Amino acid sequence: MLVTQQPVLRRFWYALMPVSMLDAGPQPFTLLGERLVLFLGKKEGGNDGPVALADRCCHRTAQLSKGWVEDGTIVCGYHGWRYDGSGACVCIPQQAAGAPIPAGARTEAYRCQERYGYVWVCLGEPLQDIPTFEEDGDPAYRRIFQFYEQWRTSPLRFMENSFDNSHFSFVHKANFGMLDQPKPSSYRLEQTEWGFEAETVVPINNPPAGHRVTGTDKPTTIRHLFNRWHLPFVRRFGCTYPDSGLHHIIYNCATPIDDKRIQLVQWLYRNDNEASCSSEELIAWDAPITREDQEILEATDYDACVDTRRRVEFHMESDKPGLIMRKMLFELLQRHGEEEQFRPAGVPL
Numbered sequence: 001m002l003v004t005q006q007p008v009l010r011r012f013w014y015a016l017m018p019v020s021m022l023d024a025g026p027q028p029f030t031l032l033g034e035r036l037v038l039f040l041g042k043k044e045g046g047n048d049g050p051v052a053l054a055d056r057c058c059h060r061t062a063q064l065s066k067g068w069v070e071d072g073t074i075v076c077g078y079h080g081w082r083y084d085g086s087g088a089c090v091c092i093p094q095q096a097a098g099a100p101i102p103a104g105a106r107t108e109a110y111r112c113q114e115r116y117g118y119v120w121v122c123l124g125e126p127l128q129d130i131p132t133f134e135e136d137g138d139p140a141y142r143r144i145f146q147f148y149e150q151w152r153t154s155p156l157r158f159m160e161n162s163f164d165n166s167h168f169s170f171v172h173k174a175n176f177g178m179l180d181q182p183k184p185s186s187y188r189l190e191q192t193e194w195g196f197e198a199e200t201v202v203p204i205n206n207p208p209a210g211h212r213v214t215g216t217d218k219p220t221t222i223r224h225l226f227n228r229w230h231l232p233f234v235r236r237f238g239c240t241y242p243d244s245g246l247h248h249i250i251y252n253c254a255t256p257i258d259d260k261r262i263q264l265v266q267w268l269y270r271n272d273n274e275a276s277c278s279s280e281e282l283i284a285w286d287a288p289i290t291r292e293d294q295e296i297l298e299a300t301d302y303d304a305c306v307d308t309r310r311r312v313e314f315h316m317e318s319d320k321p322g323l324i325m326r327k328m329l330f331e332l333l334q335r336h337g338e339e340e341q342f343r344p345a346g347v348p349l
């Protein structure tokens with residue numbers, strides 16, 4: 001499936017960047033192949049907040065992200081035309097005072113809001129709201145922005161991998177995976193209208209110095225995972241450690257930049273505090289695991305096929321979560337009258 005060629009994917013919300021990045025001025029971001037500019041401006045209705053416009057001036061096409069923000073509007077860096085939060089051109093400095101702005105002088109505006117410290121954008125009429133992160137705002141948890149980086153893979157590959165219990169023993173063998181126990185724990189899976197919930201109990205290697213999860217010197221511990229997938233590309237990794245009562249809850253949005261690249265966003269919620277384990281340590285702990293996943297996913301074909309009748313990949317029992325994703329994405333395309341689009345034969349990876 002080529003994500004930029006499936007219009008229905010434009011009808012979901014995606015996390016684009018920490019809202020704090022906009023303090024430095026307008027920022028470019030490509031979402032589903034669409035070049036956007038994000039800035040803190042006046043929204044329709046007069047409130048301040050993040051705004052997403054097409055990153056293209058209607059005068060001579062310059063990227064508005066090269067400009068700057070003034071009085072809640074964005075000023076094009078080429079000749080100074082200004083746009084408000086609705087995308088309307090509101091000032092042409094070369095014109096005489098009071099002269100009318102030409103009809104239709106505007107750039108496209110998109111739905112944009114702040115949630116969980118990030119700017120979220122939907123390019124079309126949303127089919128559902130931004131998924132709920134229950135821990136966000138709960139005083140029992142602290143929020144850590146763990147990763148924000150580009151990967152050369154597709155969002156479906158990322159989502160599938162995050163529910164694939166068979167890869168731990170191999171991809172993460174240097175870490176928590178147990179190479180001598182390749183048979184994965186199975187999930188209790190429950191499909192919902194918007195995705196699925198997946199629960200499992202997994203034994204893991206637990207070097208106490210690194211994990212800080214048991215407070216004991218046991219060589220292994222167990223993780224209770226209560227995970228969720230939200231159609232199309234958001235997931236929860238709800239990891240709790242019954243031995244210690246510690247919660248290590250991750251949310252990811254695999255934001256599709258184009259067919260070959262995602263912006264990986266990772267939030268971490270922990271029910272401990274900075275004194276017992278600093279944010280830096282927690283980032284450093286998950287970083288090698290994330291690198292291991294990145295390295296193998298960047299070595300796969302970005303075109304992951306959702307029509308499983310096309311036998312381009314073989315499957316096994318533990319691929320079930322990924323197969324549900326493919327089936328639900330396939331049905332989503334069908335409901336919206338779309339054919340799955342593929343990487344044409346002969347086009348190199």
Ligand code: FES
Nearest residue numbers: 057059060076079
């Ligand atoms: Fe933007 Fe001329 S290109 S003002």
Ligand code: CO
Nearest residue numbers: 167171172293
């Ligand atoms: Co992994």
